[in-house]
Amino acid sequence: MGQTKTIESDLKELELNALLEVTEAINNNLSEESLYKIYHFTLLANLKVKKLALFVQSESEWNCKVFFGVDQALISSIPVDSFEDEVKVKSLRDAECHDFDHIIPVLHKSKLLALVFVGDIAETVEGFTNNSATTFLEALTNIILVAIENKKLARQQLEQEAFKKELEIAKQVQNYLFPKNLPATDQFEVAAFYQPHHNVGGDYYDYIPIDEDQFLLCIADVSGKGVPAALMMSNFQASLHTLVRQTNDLTTIVSELNHQIKFSGNGEIFITFFVAIYSKSQQTLRYVNCGHNPPLLQVNFKEDIELTKGTTVLGMFEPLPFVEMGVIENLAEFYLFCYTDGLNEAINPDEEEFGEDRILEGIKSVQNSRPNELNQAMMDAVNNFRKGQEYRDDVTILSAKFKS
Missing domain, CATH: 3.30.450.40 (GAF domain)
Incomplete structure (x- = not known):
């Protein structure tokens, strides 16, 4: 015992x-x-x-x-x-x-x-x-x-807090990318709509006045989302503004942007990009479409055309295999509607996409309206079409109306 x-x-x-x-x-x-x-x-x-x-x-x-x-x-x-x-x-x-x-x-x-x-x-x-x-x-x-x-x-809590802080920084970075003021006069008006799929998206749009005669409009969509996409788009925006101060030759601008994306993205990040420069005195629109959804141009408020000429997605090849600049002359007045693929790829409960045809119908249904009214009408149309289905990507719209 x-x-x-x-x-x-x-x-x-x-x-x-x-x-x-x-x-x-x-x-x-x-x-x-x-x-x-x-x-x-x-x-x-x-x-x-x-x-x-x-x-x-x-x-x-x-x-x-x-x-x-x-x-x-x-x-x-x-x-x-x-x-x-x-x-x-x-x-x-x-x-x-x-x-x-x-x-x-x-x-x-x-x-x-x-x-x-x-x-x-x-x-x-x-x-x-x-x-x-x-x-x-x-x-x-x-x-x-x-x-x-x-x-x-x-x-996990520390990681979530760090991730939350990163997202907040990326969101602030992205907000700095967009122009603070867009023109809104009787002759020339630009309006934009932006809705990220998550807290931080990979879309970008811009309006850059070059001189009293010319201005630049563009829209872009970077592959990927979150902090890396926001940082890449921040570099892209800074490079674009620097290049526009040096030249207004779109072929040079696009080629240089492609080189920088290929170098900084290590061939893993790609950007679709549409850029156009309009000259009031020459009544000419020059543009390059880099693999982006073709914007719709209403020439002199009559004929609707898609702006498809350009090159491939930026960041994929160095140098670019080809660059074709589109030129629209005798353009005294116009309506320009640009968008990212979050709009046309929005789906309804039957998995049917909103598509380019409905976008064209939406533009025609509000002819002669102001750009912000067009943007709102387009979002109303796609939201009615979705019937509550979630968007699959960021949605960005850039509309411009110019009257002589």
Whole structure:
């Protein structure tokens, strides 16, 4: 009887020491890997556990984090999934689970965190069983895993906060890209509509006055979304403004932009781009379409044409395989409607796309209206068409009306 009490006292002391070691490690904010190592050492060296395999569930998969006393091949053969419903310590002596004696489910707030397979925890000595050992092992594993779980949650929270801050910065960067003021006179009016698919999109539009006679209009869509897209578009906008101050030759501008995108994007980021320069004195519109949805031009408020001439998507080839500049002459008055593919690719519940034909119908239905009225009418049309279906991409519209 005295011997049993001595064994119990020794075991309690070992357990207390193990708890102190683990608690100190947690308080010192050691890494997940270090906590598993301390768990391994404590059970093997201090508590004399001979065989153990700790399986932790992560994203619906079971991963063995600690094992000793058994071969790797044995670990791979354990049918862990078949024990997912266990809520109490269970004997494995009647089960085909090799040399393990017990399975210990480790739960926290009714959530199964881990399964511990153990063998030879403590020898039965004159009325003393290994029940207390399994109970302590369950408690120790719970402490370790809850600490690791809390570290993961804290890390996820920090990552989410960092991501949120990145998005906020990207959103601010993107807001700086768009022109603060667009012309709105009886002779010339420009209006834009922008709706990102998520917090930060990859679309861009601009109006750049060149001199008293000429102005530039453009619209673009970068592949990808979020912070990388916003940063790439920021570089693109800065490069465009710099080039426009140096030249108004569209072929040169497009070629230089393509070179910079190919270089800075490492051939992995592409931009569709439409750019046009109008000369009031010459009544001429010059444009280049770089793989973008063809804008619609209403020539002298009569004939509707698509502006398709240009080149391929920017950033894909260096140099560009070809560049063809389109020229529209005798253009005393016009309506220009530009958009990104979030508009025409919007779908209804039947998976049918809004399409270019409905865009053309929308333009014709509000002829002689102001650009902002046209934009609103187009968005009303696509929203009625969608019937609540989500947009699949950013939606950007740029409309311009010029009267002589």
